[in-house]
Amino acid sequence: DAGVIQSPRHEVTEMGQEVTLRCKPISGHNSLFWYRQTMMRGLELLIYFNNNVPIDDSGMPEDRFSAKMPNASFSTLKIQPSEPRDSAVYFCASSLIMETKETQYFGPGTRLLVL
Amino acid sequence: KNQVEQSPQSLIILEGKNCTLQCNYTVSPFSNLRWYKQDTGRGPVSLTIMTFSENTKSNGRYTATLDADTKQSSLHITASQLSDSASYICVVSDRSGGYNKLIFGAGTRLAVHP
Numbered sequence: 055d056a057g058v059i060q061s062p063r064h065e066v067t068e069m070g071q072e073v074t075l076r077c078k079p080i081s082g083h084n085s086l087f088w089y090r091q092t093m094m095r096g097l098e099l100l101i102y103f104n105n106n107v108p109i110d111d112s113g114m115p116e117d118r119f120s121a122k123m124p125n126a127s128f129s130t131l132k133i134q135p136s137e138p139r140d141s142a143v144y145f146c147a148s149s150l151i152m153e154t155k156e157t158q159y160f161g162p163g164t165r166l167l168v169l
Numbered sequence: 170k171n172q173v174e175q176s177p178q179s180l181i182i183l184e185g186k187n188c189t190l191q192c193n194y195t196v197s198p199f200s201n202l203r204w205y206k207q208d209t210g211r212g213p214v215s216l217t218i219m220t221f222s223e224n225t226k227s228n229g230r231y232t233a234t235l236d237a238d239t240k241q242s243s244l245h246i247t248a249s250q251l252s253d254s255a256s257y258i259c260v261v262s263d264r265s266g267g268y269n270k271l272i273f274g275a276g277t278r279l280a281v282h283p
Binding site for chain 2: 085096097098104145147149151155156159160161162163
């Protein structure tokens with residue numbers, strides 16, 4: 055299995071531009087998570103999907119952020135308009151929820167720089 | 170407030186030596202505790218997962234311990250190798266929302282020198 059796939063791996067954009075990050079979870083997994091990692095705040099959960107339905111979006115910072123999961127094999131995280139403080143590494147993770155110890159598998163991340 | 174605190178922030182050891190990383194948490198309700206390894210420029214990778222009833226869990230040269238009474242955990246690395254250089258993140262799961270919501274520590278950055 056290829057693991058969780060994210061694209062692009064790096065993104066540099068100017069303030070005010072729209073940014074779209076993409077994620078392909080591991081085949082057969084029913085849960086998908088978007089995280090953000092910064093030096094100041096570490097790793098934080100942005101949104102959690104179960105069976106393509108958003109369950110917990112309490113971590114989404116503001117209305118500029120939106121996430122979709124149109125099917126079991128694809129998700130997007132969109133920032134519009136982007137701001138310099140959005141600069142961070144964004145991780146997608148997926149898991150198969152069957153028990154308490156379910157493991158979340160992380161993708162390689164998208165490093166976003168907003169100028 | 171749910172928190173996970175790790176110490177030390179960073180650590181330098183010589184190849185072949187052992188080391189122990191510490192984690193204290195105040196997450197409630199507690200479901201399980203995980204240790205992740207994150208290499209530079211890559212996503213975190215799970216090392217161990219322990220529920221409150223488990224005191225120790227090993228994965229090769231990595232051994233994690235858990236004291237649910239004192240809310241402390243440690244990760245012991247034996248006979249360190251250069252490839253152990255990474256950040257080690259203690260993560261506590263809160264299942265109050267019906268799923269494993271992960272609360273991350275800030276990590277310990279380990280450097281193994283030859």
